[in-house]
Amino acid sequence: MVGLGTWITFNVGNDPVLRDECADVMAAFFEAGGRMIDSSPMYGSSQPVVGYGLQKLGRPPALFSAEKVWTFSATAGSAQIEQSRRFWGVPKFDLVQVHNLLAWKPHLQMLFPMKSAGAVRYVGITTSEGRRHDLLEQIMRNEPVDFVQFSYNVVDREAEARLLPLAAERGIAVIVNRPFRQGELTQRLKNKPLPEWAAELGVSSWAQLMLKFILSHPAVTVAIPATTRVDHVRENLSAAAGTMPDPATRQRIAAHVQAL
Amino acid sequence: MSEWWTYRAEDFLLFSPRVYWRMFELHNATLWPLHVVTLATGLLIILLIAWRPETWARWIALILAILWIFVGWSFLWSRYATINWAAAYIAPGFFVEGALLLASSLLDGLAFDRRRPAGWIGYLILGFAIAGQPLLAPLQGRGWAASEVFGIAPDPMAIATLGVVLLARGRLLPWLLPIPVLWCLMSGMTLATMGEPQAWAPYGAVALTAMAWIWTIIRQRGSLPAA
Secondary structure, three states: OOEEEOOOOOOOOOHHHHHHHHHHHHHHHHOOOOOOEOOOOOOOOHHHHHHHHHHHOOOOOOOEEEEEEEEEEEEEHHHHHHHHHHHHOOOEEEEEEHHOOHHHHHHHHHHHHHOOOOOOEEEEEEOOHHHHHHHHHHHHOOOOOOEEEEEEEOOOHHHOHHHHHHHHHHHHEEEOOOOOOOOHHHHHHOOOOHHHHHHHHOOHHHHHHHHHHHOOOOOEEEEOEEEEOOOHHHHHHOOOOOOOOOOOHHHHHHOOOOOO | OOOOOOOOHHOOOOOOOHHHHHHHHHHHHOOOHHHHHHHHHHHHHHHHHHHHOOOOOOHHHHHHHHHHHHHHHHHOOHHHHHOOOOOOHHHHHHHHHHHHHHHHHHHOOOOOOOOOHHHHHHHHHHHHHHEEEEEEHOOOOOHHHHOOOOOHHHHOOOOOHHHHHHHEEEEOHHHHHHHHHHHHHHHHHHHHHHOOOOHHHHHHHHHHHHHHHHHHHHHHOOOOOOO
16 A cells, blocks of 8 residues: 655645645545655644645545654643644544654553544554664564554665564554655666566556565555655556565565665 | 765765856846845945945944845745755854844944955955846856846855955944854855856855955064054
8 A cells, every 4th residue: 555645745834825736635645546645743844735635525424544652741641743734624633653663652542542532543663774673673563552553665775674664564564655765766777767677567667666676574564755746646557456576576675675 | 974084075065056046037027126136236346435434334234234134035935945945044044144243233233444455355345246246147157047137146145245354444343254254165165066157256255355354464464563
C-alpha cells in the first residue's frame, strides 16, 4: 500500500494557490485508491492544509488518518492530539504515533487508554533516518504498539537486520518514511536510464522501482512518499499494483542503485 | 534531542524554497503600497545621518523601533509562523529590539559619528539593505513581486540596523547589536540550507559589521594614552 506523507510538501501556510494544489494532490491520491495520510504537529501548517483538502473533497470515507504526538511535555499530549483533530476536522484519528520517540513513555501511557476507550483505533511510534533503532526495537518488544514507522529505502537498509523481522514476528504494521530519502534518490537517479529488466515489473520510473523494492518486503505495510505533484502521486500509487519483485530481484534493484 | 549530532540543517527546514519565496509575494501584495513609504523612510534615514547627524538621532531610533515591531508582528508573527513554528518564538526578539531602539530614542542614547572609518562600512551596509536587497529577487529570477524591502521584510530590516549601529556611538550600542546579528545568522542558515546563493547577503552583513566593530575597538585602544 502507498500512503501520502506531508512533511514539507503540505506546509504551505495560508497560500490559497498552494493549498488548492495540495487538495488536488489529495484528490488524485484518493481517486487512485490511496487511504493513509500521515502528518504531525511538527510539520508547520501541514495539518490545517490536510484539513482544508479533506473539507474540499467532502471528507473521503476511504481516509486512514495517521497523526503524531510531538511534545516534550508529558501532560500536553492529549491537548495536542485534540488540536490536531480539529485541524483535520475528523471525529477521531485512526492512528496516533509518538513522533521521533519524544517523551515516548508518558505518551504511550496516555495513548493506550485512549485506544481502549475508542478515542483512537491504533497506537504507534516513529523514528527516522536510522536513529535510535536500539530503543525502537526495545519498545517493539515490550510495548503493545500496533504500528511502527521508520526510514527504509533501497540504500538505507539497516531496518532489514532487526526491525522488519521483529515487526513481522510480533504482527506490528510498518510504515516506511523517506522512501526516496526526501527526494535525494529520485534527484540523483533522474538522468540515469532504468535497467531493461525493470520493464518486467511494469515500472516506468525510478520512483516506482524504488517503491516496489520497499513494498515487496513482506513486513512492510505502507510507504508514505510526499509530493506536491498530481502526476507523481498517481505514479507512486501505481507502484503498489502489478508484479512485485521477488527476493532475488529486490537484491538486484538494491545492487543496481548502489552501483550507480 | 537525542543523537543531535546525527541531525543536518536540512532536517530543520520545514518548507520548500517555492513556499518560502511565495510567502514574500503574498506579504508584499498584502502590504502594497506601504513599500513606497518604508523605502522613502530608509532613504530619509541615510540622508539624516549624512546631513543632520546631531539633530535627528533620536528620531532615527524611533523610526527603526516602529519598523522592527511592525516587521516582527506583520511578517514573523502573522505570516512566517504559519510555515515555521520557530518564527513565533523569534518574533518577540523583534519586539525586544524595537523596545531597545525605543529606549535609545527616549534616552537620547545614540549619536551619529560619520567620520569614523567604520561609518563608511555602515553606509555601505545601510545602502545595500535599502537599495540593494530589493533587487536580489528580480536578479535571481523571482520577479519584483518577491522582493525583500526595508521596513517590510526582516532581512533588510536587520541588515539596515547593523549599518545604523556602525554609524552610531552610544552606550546602548552593544545592546542593539545581538538581535540583528542573530537574525542575519539564522536567515543566512535558512537560505544556505535551501541552496539559495543570496545567503551571502545576511552573512556578509554580519562579517562586515564584525570587521568594522573590531577595527573600531582596535583603533580606540591604539589612540588611548599610555598609563
